[in-house]
Every structure is written in structure tokens, then in C-alpha cells.
Amino acid sequence: MNALQEQLSNILVDNFGAPSELLTDEITLEELGFDSLAVVELALVVKRTFGVTVVSDEITPEHTFVATVRLLENKGVNV
Amino acid sequence: MRGPDSSTVGDLGAGPAAGRGDIAVTGLGLVTPAGIGEAANWAAITAGTPTASADPALAGLPVDFSCRVPDFDPNAEFGRKAAWRLDRFAQLAMAAARQAVASAGLDPATWDGARVGVVLGNSLGGSTTFERQHGTLIEGGPDYVSPLTVPMSMVNMVAGYVAIDVRASGPSLVTATACASGSTAIGLARDLLRSSACDVVLAGGTESALSPTVMAALHNMGALSSGDGDPRTASRPFAADRNGFVAAEGAGVLVLERPADARARGARIRANLSGYAATSDAHHVTAPDPSGRSAANAVRAALADAGIPADEVAHVNAHGTATPLNDAAEARVLSGVLSHGPLVTSTKGVTGHTLAAAGAIEAAYTVLTIENGLVPPTANVTAVDERLGVNLVTGAAKSERIDVAVSNSFGFGGHNSVLVLTAA
Numbered sequence: 001m002n003a004l005q006e007q008l009s010n011i012l013v014d015n016f017g018a019p020s021e022l023l024t025d026e027i028t029l030e031e032l033g034f035d036s037l038a039v040v041e042l043a044l045v046v047k048r049t050f051g052v053t054v055v056s057d058e059i060t061p062e063h064t065f066v067a068t069v070r071l072l073e074n075k076g077v078n079v
Numbered sequence: 080m081r082g083p084d085s086s087t088v089g090d091l092g093a094g095p096a097a098g099r100g101d102i103a104v105t106g107l108g109l110v111t112p113a114g115i116g117e118a119a120n121w122a123a124i125t126a127g128t129p130t131a132s133a134d135p136a137l138a139g140l141p142v143d144f145s146c147r148v149p150d151f152d153p154n155a156e157f158g159r160k161a162a163w164r165l166d167r168f169a170q171l172a173m174a175a176a177r178q179a180v181a182s183a184g185l186d187p188a189t190w191d192g193a194r195v196g197v198v199l200g201n202s203l204g205g206s207t208t209f210e211r212q213h214g215t216l217i218e219g220g221p222d223y224v225s226p227l228t229v230p231m232s233m234v235n236m237v238a239g240y241v242a243i244d245v246r247a248s249g250p251s252l253v254t255a256t257a258c259a260s261g262s263t264a265i266g267l268a269r270d271l272l273r274s275s276a277c278d279v280v281l282a283g284g285t286e287s288a289l290s291p292t293v294m295a296a297l298h299n300m301g302a303l304s305s306g307d308g309d310p311r312t313a314s315r316p317f318a319a320d321r322n323g324f325v326a327a328e329g330a331g332v333l334v335l336e337r338p339a340d341a342r343a344r345g346a347r348i349r350a351n352l353s354g355y356a357a358t359s360d361a362h363h364v365t366a367p368d369p370s371g372r373s374a375a376n377a378v379r380a381a382l383a384d385a386g387i388p389a390d391e392v393a394h395v396n397a398h399g400t401a402t403p404l405n406d407a408a409e410a411r412v413l414s415g416v417l418s419h420g421p422l423v424t425s426t427k428g429v430t431g432h433t434l435a436a437a438g439a440i441e442a443a444y445t446v447l448t449i450e451n452g453l454v455p456p457t458a459n460v461t462a463v464d465e466r467l468g469v470n471l472v473t474g475a476a477k478s479e480r481i482d483v484a485v486s487n488s489f490g491f492g493g494h495n496s497v498l499v500l501t502a503a
Contacts (some may be wrong), residue, residue, distance in 0.1 A: 041227060
């Protein structure tokens with residue numbers, strides 16, 4: 001797990017109570033307990049933490065963990 | 080012992096038909112400053128142990144103490160995944176509702192949820208969430224305001240959350256009659272059972288609004304006790320030196336059923352809800368009508384509803400907030416309607432004032448008082464205000480058989496709600 005993956009997984013677990021034992025690259029946010037409102041909340045935390053804006057059609061509950069990491073990398077997040 | 084003799088209960092004219100049927104209380108849930116669960120609450124209430132203490136969240140404010148629920152861990156109760164999206168007023172209610180259902184011996188996994196209703200009182204909703212998000216708006220701009228702000232803050236949501244949690248798909252309602260809300264909820268729940276709209280109703284109240292803005296506003300209104308340097312003794316209902324209430328948080332939920340249904344499933348009937356009535360002062364936004372006329376009418380009407388003569392009331396769990404005006408007006412009501420001098424207590428000396436939750440928490444305490452034959456003392460009262468003429472229990476709890484008790488609740492806006500509870 002690289003530093004960004006680790007930081008994102010910490011956010012998912014600590015802020016949103018995602019079960020850490022379920023975290024895999026291919027698990028979806030929905031499977032981690034996120035609905036559409038929670039995903040918007042996640043985008044706010046991401047903005048506050050990494051300084052990048054993620055709009056609602058860029059991230060959905062169907063996004064996998066690894067797809068979410070890739071999205072942040074594509075936005076220039078580098079931790 | 081009980082009869083439809085309305086001549087003994089005052090001058091209400093035709094009034095409601097008396098004795099239309101008791102409703103059984105079969106479960107209690109309490110999440111209050113006095114503790115979590117019946118046992119902890121009853122121990123603190125009967126010992127008269129005050130719960131007010133310095134509140135770090137209020138540091139720097141003129142009143143920097145409150146009564147908070149101790150050791151409540153929402154992550155342990157609901158899991159972090161669910162807890163983070165619930166305001167505390169909903170968390171407290173959900174925990175109390177779960178307790179009440181369990182104590183009634185009911186199982187949401189097997190009940191017919193369509194026949195189960197939820198009626199909860201609340202007044203200030205998720206004001207702590209709202210205040211925090213307002214800070215976010217000012218500090219970071221609109222992009223950072225949580226999309227959950229509205230569903231976390233709306234007062235109605237607590238009934239929705241509880242309904243989801245216990246799979247209750249009958250009517251779910253929130254009553255908002257300020258500090259009478261929890262009592263009003265129990266009264267409306269009674270009607271849902273009497274009309275057969277429901278077979279089981281979870282009825283109660285919840286409040287957690289100890290935010291800096293709310294507390295500053297209550298202080299500026301002159302409603303809060305100054306504490307006089309010692310928060311623990313600040314809540315002194317009916318005391319000669321009372322000087323305001325101590326704000327508190329908490330939730331109380333009762334499980335109500337028709338007695339025949341409760342008996343049919345072998346449930347223990349803890350007490351009966353025998354009467355309920357509500358009136359309005361139509362006098363002032365926040366101050367009670369000093370004559371107590373409408374509040375007295377509520378007591379009379381609740382007794383008429385129960386078909387119980389006033390002189391059979393053995394105990395009153397008073398609204399007793401410890402504000403000079405409330406306690407004086409309530410004392411006038413008691414001396415007018417219940418002039419035979421039943422034992423009076425205000426459990427707010429222990430819990431502080433849980434606002435919209437108070438009526439429900441105190442109804443639960445009244446059930447426990449009837450069950451145990453033990454009237455809790457009014458904490459912190461060293462000298463009763465003798466001008467009030469109230470037969471106040473102070474010092475130690477008093478052993479006394481209680482067959483009929485009244486629980487009063489009054490709220491800003493002039494709402495008066497009175498419950499009559501009787502031994503099963």
C-alpha cells in the first residue's frame with residue numbers, strides 16, 4: 001500500500017467507519033457503507049485533506065478503492 | 080376506586096369522556112445525565128445525586144456547566160459507520176428506543192412493523208450540527224458545508240431514524256411542544272393505540288442541544304441558573320434560593336400497548352397510562368401564565384380523562400424547572416387542583432432540564448416510582464420556598480404506596496401537557 005492508499009484508507013476507516021478488514025483494491029465505496037450523501041461528504045474531506053476538488057459526477061458509490069486512489073492521483077495528489 | 084365522577088375534578092364543563100381505557104407501559108428506555116439504563120437512573124434519582132458539572136464545550140461562556148449523558152459511546156452503540164452521520168439527539172433517542180424495546184421483551188426482527196408506531200418529542204433538533212456547519216461555512220466557504228447538515232438537523236428525522244432502526248413502519252411522528260414535547264408524544268401515542276391505528280408505540284422524547292449559541296441565548300433570556308460557583312447544586316427546584324434551570328441532554332422512551340395485547344403476549348405491565356390532556360396558556364411566548372389557569376385545566380382534564388378524582392393523586396412528578404416563575408406558577412396549579420397535598424418531587428434537581436426529553440424521562444421515572452413504592456427526593460433543596468405550599472420530598476427518598484401519579488410538563492409557547500399514571 002503506497003502512502004496515498006494508506007491515507008485514503010485511514011480516512012475511510014477513521015472518518016466514515018469503513019470496516020478495515022474489508023478494504024481491498026476492488027471493493028466499492030458502496031460495499032464499504034457509502035451512499036450518495038456519504039460520497040459527497042467524502043469529497044469534502046478529500047478537499048480538506050489533499051486540496052483537490054472532486055465533483056459529484058467524478059465519484060460515486062460504485063467507485064472502487066483503487067479507482068478512487070487513481071482519481072486522486074490524476075488530480076495531482078502526491079503524498 | 081376510580082369512577083367517572085367528574086364533579087371532583089373541576090369546572091371543565093362537558094370535557095372528555097372519562098375512563099376510555101388504560102394503556103399499558105411495558106418497556107422503558109433511559110439515556111440521561113443520571114446514567115444509561117433503568118438501574119443507573121433509578122439509583123441516581125432515588126439517591127438525589129446531582130449530575131451537573133463543568134462542560135468543556137461551553138468554556139468561556141457565562142454559564143459553562145450542564146448535565147450531559149455520561150459514558151455514552153455512539154461508536155460502540157451503532158458502529159462508526161452509522162454513528163458519524165447521526166446528530167447526538169438522534170443517537171440518544173435510538174439508544175433509548177433500543178433499550179425500551181428490549182425491556183418490553185419485544186423483538187423487531189419478528190414483530191409486524193406495520194403495526195408499530197414511533198412518536199418522539201424534540202425541540203431544538205440537531206442544533207449542534209447546524210452550529211458546527213455554520214462555522215464551516217464562515218471559515219471555509221460553502222463548498223465545505225456537509226450535505227448531511229439538513230438530514231442531521233431536522234427535528235422529524237429522529238422518528239425516521241428510530242423507525243428504520245427498529246423496523247417500525249406504522250406512523251412515525253415528532254411532536255414539538257418545547258419542554259412538553261416528550262409528554263405530548265406519549266399522549267399522542269396513547270391516541271394511536273386507543274384508535275387501533277397501532278398495536279405498539281414507542282413514545283418518548285430526546286434533546287441534545289448544549290451548543291454555545293443555544294446556551295448563550297438561554298442565559299441571555301435569564302432562564303439558566305448562574306450556578307453560584309458550584310454547578311452540582313445549581314438545579315434547586317422549588318427551593319427558596321432557586322435561580323434558574325440547568326440545561327441538560329437526554330432521551331427517554333416508553334413502550335406502550337393496549338393492556339389486553341400486553342397480557343396476551345405475557346408481557347409485564349409496568350404501569351398504566353390512564354389519562355392525558357393538553358392545554359395552552361395563550362398568554363406569553365416564554366413566561367408561564369402566573370395564574371396557572373390553563374395548566375390547572377390540563378391537570379383537571381387529564382384526571383377526568385382517567386376517570387380519577389383529584390384526591391386520589393398520591394404523587395406528582397412536577398415540571399419543577401427551578402426557574403422562579405415556573406415553580407411559582409406550578410405551585411399555584413398544585414395547590415388549586417391537588418389541594419390535599421400529594422408528595423411532590425422534581426427529578427430535575429438530579430438531571431437538570433432535558434427540555435423536550437423531560438416529559439418522557441419523567442414519565443419513566445414516575446413508572447418506576449409507582450413500581451417501587453418509593454418517591455425520589457428533589458435534590459439540592461435545603462430550604463423549600465414555603466410561600467409555594469408544595470409538599471416537596473427532600474433529603475431521602477420516601478417510601479409510599481403510589482397508585483395514582485401525575486406527571487406535569489410545560490413548555491415555552493404556553494404548552495401544558497399532563498399524564499396520569501397508575502399502578503398496574
